Amino acid sequence: MDPTDAAFTPATWQAIGLTLQLASVTTVILLLIATPIAWWLSQTTSRWRAPVGAIVALPLVLPPTVLGFYLLTLLSPQGLVGTWFSEWGVGRLTFSFTGLVIGSVIFSLPFAVQPLQHAFQAIGRRPFEVAATLRASPVRQFFTVALPLARPGFLTAAILSFAHTVGEFGVVLMIGGNIPGETRVVSTQIYEHVEAMEYGQAHWLAGAMVVFSFTVLVGLSWLHRRSGAGTHGADSTTLIRGGSTPTEPRT
Amino acid sequence: MSPTIDIRLTLPRADFTLSVDLQLPGHGITVIYGASGSGKTSLLRAVAGLERPNGARIAVGQTCWHDDATGVYLPTWRRPIGYVFQEASLLPHLNVRQNLCYGLPPGQDESGLEASIDLLALGPLMQRSVHALSGGERQRVAIGRALATQPSLLLMDEPLAAIDTQKRAEVMPWLERLRDQLGIPALYVTHNTEEVTRLADHLVVLHRGTVKASGEPNDVLTNAALNLQLGDDLGAVVRGTVIDSAPQWQMAAVRFSGGDIWVVDAANTLQPGQTVNLRMFAKDISIALDAPSPERRSSIQNVLPATIIGLDSPVGQPFVLVSLRCGEARMLARITRRALESLGLTLGQTVHIQIKSVAMVA
Numbered sequence: 001m002d003p004t005d006a007a008f009t010p011a012t013w014q015a016i017g018l019t020l021q022l023a024s025v026t027t028v029i030l031l032l033i034a035t036p037i038a039w040w041l042s043q044t045t046s047r048w049r050a051p052v053g054a055i056v057a058l059p060l061v062l063p064p065t066v067l068g069f070y071l072l073t074l075l076s077p078q079g080l081v082g083t084w085f086s087e088w089g090v091g092r093l094t095f096s097f098t099g100l101v102i103g104s105v106i107f108s109l110p111f112a113v114q115p116l117q118h119a120f121q122a123i124g125r126r127p128f129e130v131a132a133t134l135r136a137s138p139v140r141q142f143f144t145v146a147l148p149l150a151r152p153g154f155l156t157a158a159i160l161s162f163a164h165t166v167g168e169f170g171v172v173l174m175i176g177g178n179i180p181g182e183t184r185v186v187s188t189q190i191y192e193h194v195e196a197m198e199y200g201q202a203h204w205l206a207g208a209m210v211v212f213s214f215t216v217l218v219g220l221s222w223l224h225r226r227s228g229a230g231t232h233g234a235d236s237t238t239l240i241r242g243g244s245t246p247t248e249p250r251t
Numbered sequence: 252m253s254p255t256i257d258i259r260l261t262l263p264r265a266d267f268t269l270s271v272d273l274q275l276p277g278h279g280i281t282v283i284y285g286a287s288g289s290g291k292t293s294l295l296r297a298v299a300g301l302e303r304p305n306g307a308r309i310a311v312g313q314t315c316w317h318d319d320a321t322g323v324y325l326p327t328w329r330r331p332i333g334y335v336f337q338e339a340s341l342l343p344h345l346n347v348r349q350n351l352c353y354g355l356p357p358g359q360d361e362s363g364l365e366a367s368i369d370l371l372a373l374g375p376l377m378q379r380s381v382h383a384l385s386g387g388e389r390q391r392v393a394i395g396r397a398l399a400t401q402p403s404l405l406l407m408d409e410p411l412a413a414i415d416t417q418k419r420a421e422v423m424p425w426l427e428r429l430r431d432q433l434g435i436p437a438l439y440v441t442h443n444t445e446e447v448t449r450l451a452d453h454l455v456v457l458h459r460g461t462v463k464a465s466g467e468p469n470d471v472l473t474n475a476a477l478n479l480q481l482g483d484d485l486g487a488v489v490r491g492t493v494i495d496s497a498p499q500w501q502m503a504a505v506r507f508s509g510g511d512i513w514v515v516d517a518a519n520t521l522q523p524g525q526t527v528n529l530r531m532f533a534k535d536i537s538i539a540l541d542a543p544s545p546e547r548r549s550s551i552q553n554v555l556p557a558t559i560i561g562l563d564s565p566v567g568q569p570f571v572l573v574s575l576r577c578g579e580a581r582m583l584a585r586i587t588r589r590a591l592e593s594l595g596l597t598l599g600q601t602v603h604i605q606i607k608s609v610a611m612v613a
Contacts, residue, residue: 126340129301132327133334134354135400141328144353148344 007204014181015189015205022097022185023165026104030112030161031154033105038116039146056113059106068174071103075175100176100183104165111160119153120146152227156220163216167209254312256281256404256436260297260304262290269293269304269460277312279452280430280437282468284444286480289457291440292337295406298438299334300327311404311436333397335407339389341381347392348377354400363401370432371395371425387418391425398433405429405437411446426450444481447472448488448530449612473581475563475572485572486532487582488612493525505529508578512553514609530610536584538573539603540594553606557582559598564588575604 008016041053059067074081075093082093093099127149131141147154169187176183178192186205193202254277262269269290275281283291296302298309300316303324309317316325341350351373355364368374371391376384384392390410397405410426411419423446429437430450439450447454447468454468456477464471471477473487491507502513503521507529514529521527541547543554560581561574571591573584584604596602 126336127342129327130334130336130340130342131353132301133299133332133406134396135328135356136353137328145342 007201009201011180011184012189012201012205015184015186018097018181018183019166019185019187022100022104023162025101026108026165027112027158027161029101029105030108031158034109034112034116034157034161038113039120039142041113041117042120057110059108060110064107064168064170065174067107068103068171071099071106071171071175075099075102094175095177095179095183097182100172100185103171103175104168107168107171108161108164111164112157115156115160116150116153119150119156122153123149152223155223155227159216159220159223163213166212256312256438257308257310258294258298260294260307260309260317262293262297262302262304264290264293264460267460269297271457271460271462273455273462273465275436275438275455275465276453277436278434280439280450281453281455282447282451283438283440283455283457284442284447284451285457286442288459290460291442291457292408294457295334295408295438295440298404299332299406300325300330314403331400331403333400333402333405335390335393335397335405335410337409338413339386339393341384341389341392341396343381345381346377347373347379347381347384350381350392351377351396351399354396360401361399364399367395367398370398370428385418386414387421390414390422394425394429403435405433405435407437407439409441409443410439411441411443423449444484445612448528470581473574473583475561475574475583478565483532483534485583485585486530486535487580489529489531489580489582491527491529493521493523493527495523496521507580509557509580509582510555510578512555512606512609514611516611528612530612531582531606532608532610533572533583533585535607535609536582537605537607538584538586538590538594538596539605542603549605551605551607553609554603555606557602557604559596559600559602562591562596562598575602577604 037052037056041049041056072094073079075085076082077086077092077094085093090098093102123146127145128141131145136144167187169191172183172185172188173191176188178184178188184192186209190202190205190209193199193205256273256275256277258271258273258275260269260271266288267290271294283294285291293302297304297307298316304317305319307317307319308315315321315323316330317323341347342353345353351364351368355361368377371394373392373395376388376392381389381392394407394410411422414422427449430452439446441447451468454464454466454471455462456464456471456479464474464477469488472479472481472485479485489507489509491505491512493503494506494511495504496516496519497503498519501515501517501519503516504511504513505527512529537551539554542556543549555577557575557577559573560576561572563572563574564570565572569587569589570585571588573586573591573596575582575584582604
């Protein structure tokens with residue numbers, strides 16, 4: 001370890017700031033996109049359910065480099081999306097913050113969709129039937145029953161999306177490169193330190209990431225325990241009922 | 252003429268097809284009675300629009316909710332119903348007041364809300380969390396929530412089934428209040444004969460998806476041919492008026508169309524003028540050929556003249572069910588085949604029924 005290295009240089013702080021900014025923007029966009037997808041997946045009986053669910057889950061199993069490669073070709077100025085965007089006056093997508101956001105949203109999509117989908121499914125049919133018999137339109141049912149009862153799902157989705165975006169590396173490197181202040185996030189900063197043999201700084205940053213990830217996971221499990229025992233669980237048993245939990249109509 | 256409720260529908264279920272064509276009175280409580288798996292909940296859900304049947308016509312009064320012939324179909328949320336589920340189904344993220352108000356968006360007429368808070372005495376529960384309510388209280392809130400929207404039809408799916416027996420007795424009087432004070436018609440699903448006898452103004456019997464009977468409750472309950480499998484619960488329910496009370500005997504006299512009978516009133520709560528339902532089980536009624544006379548006295552004090560209108564012998568049983576007309580009321584007596592033969596009972600014969608005990612149901 002080189003003792004002359006400062007633990008966090010201005011470049012490091014810049015990377016941390018950029019990371020938090022990227023994760024926040026990605027999380028907000030993800031919740032907006034994932035909510036309708038998760039709702040549709042939880043309610044539909046369409047034969048497209050399985051393929052759509054699989055597409056959403058793809059980033060879980062694909063190597064980030066594969067995802068990054070396709071995004072790079074699509075988003076590049078000659079790519080399908082890239083040309084379309086530049087016609088609309090949006091600047092360069094690859095090797096830019098905007099490109100990173102697009103990549104992160106796609107990369108973390110399953111981490112937002114799946115907790116939400118499970119939360120919606122766990123509500124069951126009954127609360128919606130109750131709301132319908134009380135004159136609530138489908139839109140009102142969504143906002144007054146689905147959203148509040150799926151609250152733990154939203155928290156989980158937000159935390160996982162944020163944390164997963166902070167932890168991404170492959171996709172960032174493929175489509176963002178490693179441009180200071182533009183696309184250099186914590187994970188690529190660590191990579192940069194290691195490449196430059198700055199092990200001391202790499203240690204500090206890597207250690208900070210470990211602490212951050214650990215805190216997130218502990219926080220999540222605490223949240224789950226609380227919502228499981230609490231009053232707003234997405235768990236179907238929390239609907240106040242005295243008897244069984246029928247999802248199928250009885251006769 | 253009072254408006255009616257028309258229900259005609261076919262709905263395939265897992266192991267039978269629900270197929271009904273019913274004209275029900277547009278007032279009072281219609282109880283839909285049947286064993287589990289008879290299709291009664293499905294029928295109720297179809298009326299609410301929670302299930303979509305085929306070839307259906309569902310109309311309440313002049314308003315049609317579902318008519319496949321003309322393509323009319325209102326989704327559940329557009330039907331003016333109140334629905335009480337078997338389990339209370341209060342929304343867990345809302346307190347009692349918010350649950351009661353859920354069906355009343357701001358600006359809507361709140362007179363129904365106030366009326367149901369009064370009727371069901373919900374005032375003291377208003378600020379409570381729904382998690383802090385007992386089973387009976389939850390069901391009362393659920394009923395109040397359904398009534399607050401001022402529905403044109405109240406649908407209740409075994410509202411007492413998920414509550415233990417003790418708590419049931421706590422909710423029952425509220426349901427009776429509903430029956431007596433509410434101007435709107437209700438469909439009430441149950442497989443409990445006590446609820447039938449206490450609440451029904453009209454009775455529909457469902458068996459594996461088809462209607463076995465629909466009519467005045469006592470006529471249906473005493474129809475031996477229906478073979479309702481009620482066991483010892485088989486018997487008549489007769490409505491009468493208290494005409495006299497005798498606290499020294501802890502008894503009261505009740506008059507109905509067939510005559511006067513004395514009933515036990517151990518707590519001396521009955522007041523002259525009060526209306527009561529009397530339940531007379533077939534197993535507790537015996538038949539005598541002669542009227543009581545000074546020479547033929549008996550400990551059975553309630554003896555009334557009646558005419559035999561039916562004789563049914565269930566296959567493989569030593570008993571005969573004798574249907575009788577007593578005043579306006581139909582009654583059933585369960586006697587042995589041997590007794591039938593030795594007395595030589597025949598249709599149209601006038602006999603005297605001896606009522607050994609009478610249960611009061613409301």
